[in-house]
Amino acid sequence: MKQIAIITFILTLFTLSSFMPQQKKKVIFFGDSITEAGVKPGGYITRITELATKEGSAAKYDFVGAGIGGNKVYDLYLRLEDDVLSKTPDVVVIYIGVNDVWHKRSYGTGTDANKFEGFYNALIKKIQAQGAKIILCTPAVIGERTDFSNELDGDLNLYSNMIRNIARKNNLPLVDLRAAFLDYNKQYNKENKESGILTSDRVHLNDKGNQFVADEMWKALKQL
Amino acid sequence: MKQIAIITFILTLFTLSSFMPQQKKKVIFFGDSITEAGVKPGGYITRITELATKEGSAAKYDFVGAGIGGNKVYDLYLRLEDDVLSKTPDVVVIYIGVNDVWHKRSYGTGTDANKFEGFYNALIKKIQAQGAKIILCTPAVIGERTDFSNELDGDLNLYSNMIRNIARKNNLPLVDLRAAFLDYNKQYNKENKESGILTSDRVHLNDKGNQFVADEMWKALKQL
């Protein structure tokens, strides 16, 4: 009788555990059009899910895309409460900066360097106040030429430097996409083309680019 | 005995009232460099205090400047909590928009029209949630020519139209400085000069300009 009781107890535990809510890590990818496209088939977030599945850890994660086309750092700040904090994420991946630089040229509505830094720090402060972990990313490219002759390379380098400094000061993990893209292009873009290596149009990711970003981010996510 | 009781009662009331905290209306002027200069001697906020003093109502108001040079609508949003809400104002005068337009040209970092509207509405929502009254202002001028040949007149008109619509929709008082400046210039700037009428440098207020803005705002403040 005693043994039966024990077995019953064990079975009950087992049954209960299978019904217990799996404690998934909620990861929110917070960004612009690149992230908005990331949740589509072939997108970098979709591919991160695939990587997790392949490694048998998909059940441990809940990957959520929170990207909106045209967003700059202050747009993230405006919708931080609604799109991120209210969803109580465990991890927030901040992937922003392309439009802050690009829109200077295309619309005259980019973001001043000092204000980029100010809003970026404000994002970090509010997310940390809620207890979530944060991963930072540098903006990859606006043009894939490797000799720094893409029109906006100067600012992309400057703003990436700022993000690297913020990561260092706050001891936060950094996915340095800009550095990684440059390395990749130096190897595989010998013709110094503007696009077609990791992007389709100088900015947005093609298949290779989505996989590349997925790989880089997945490495960082696993280390958390 | 009855009379003494009455006199004592009256004296008591009188004494009490003189110790009761004077319920001042705290008015915060929330804006950019024009407002930052407004608290200086000769500035428009200083002149509003003078107008109130002249009319014997200075004791009823606490005028607070919260202007920072270079600010755009999203900068106000970033510091709304610290510089406005935490001070529990009774009235907030929002006077913003010049840099949102101007910086498109000078730095490539102006504010997109739809985002200007988005942040403006977000400001109103948060201020109203705390119960303060709001007065809106249109950005006056970047150049005082009256034939709409100032470089940024197009956007100033567009963004002013947006503010007028926001005032209408939210049933908020509007100090339409842009319209008022144009009327004044049509009368007193017959040579169609770029500056020197109400501004010293096309944007910032000279003495006449500060008095003009003070007069316009004081009219609106008294009506609250």
Add this chain to the structure above:
Amino acid sequence: MKQIAIITFILTLFTLSSFMPQQKKKVIFFGDSITEAGVKPGGYITRITELATKEGSAAKYDFVGAGIGGNKVYDLYLRLEDDVLSKTPDVVVIYIGVNDVWHKRSYGTGTDANKFEGFYNALIKKIQAQGAKIILCTPAVIGERTDFSNELDGDLNLYSNMIRNIARKNNLPLVDLRAAFLDYNKQYNKENKESGILTSDRVHLNDKGNQFVADEMWKALKQL
């Protein structure tokens, strides 16, 4: 005998004159994409030919389009010799200015006001040195709103004022398209729409716009 000789002489003259090359007026329209489209079916130059035909004077004119998309005033100067002077026109219609203003916003490559004036004057000087007559035009619109809330109205007004002054100083005929378009829009664009009245896309002429420009230019051409 003498009379026969005279009659023969007169008949000979008459016959000769009918074989003599008709002295046509060569009119070159010198401009940007609007003029490039002007020679297409429905374009404003095609329609000017139709107006001339209707009035029986088509044989007196040779209308030549010399418009290239994206051209600014200095592009006209660069190709003045090849595309205009080498063709020895009788009349040159200069219709430029939209891109000088527009590209400030879209590419950061507009034309400074003082340089616009400098190149414009250089064009006139060189064309006049060759003896051709000149008709000037103001740039019509970048957006058809009538309350001067189109983003680039300020500069369009400024640059149009410069062209008006150049016309006045040089005593040259002016087709003031900007003024004419505004008048038309005030009457027919009561909803204050950005496009769709005389343009298809805020800048380029729709059918009505092409006819409108043809009518305005034809009036000026007939007076030469």
Add this chain to the structure above:
Amino acid sequence: MKQIAIITFILTLFTLSSFMPQQKKKVIFFGDSITEAGVKPGGYITRITELATKEGSAAKYDFVGAGIGGNKVYDLYLRLEDDVLSKTPDVVVIYIGVNDVWHKRSYGTGTDANKFEGFYNALIKKIQAQGAKIILCTPAVIGERTDFSNELDGDLNLYSNMIRNIARKNNLPLVDLRAAFLDYNKQYNKENKESGILTSDRVHLNDKGNQFVADEMWKALKQL
């Protein structure tokens, strides 16, 4: 007698030669504010004269400054006849490009890449048609940071690449100031400062910068 005759002949030749007009090489430096400042005391053209004097060849040269502040490539084209060709130079040093890039940001009036190339080629064609030799220069810097994080590095690299290609295609000597400045800064600007190494303000030459440019240009001039 024969010897005397010979000596007399030699003396005569010698005397004649000393009275013959020295055939000086006229070198015109054609550029912007950097070249405008070049003729001042301490300026790079003044220093080239000093270098020639030191080497005893000053008498062989006539160095002429033709720089005007704010000039872009098309401004050079507009004043080519008056300021260069009419002076029948032997050598023209074209030193332009900073404003073509810089004014994109500061005024919205930079020069499109394809038009930069077009006007540059037109300059070369016209100068060569008159028989003068040409030396090309790349625009040095707008900011002296060495990690390509100066805002306009992308375009400066692109436009410099165009000039390098034009030099190659036309087999023209090139003073590659951009490359030379970068090398110098990599060695002497270890702190990655924006200015103060070869420039006073990120663009205009300080004493060291003027000497550096003088040295580089003098090397090229001597080889002609």
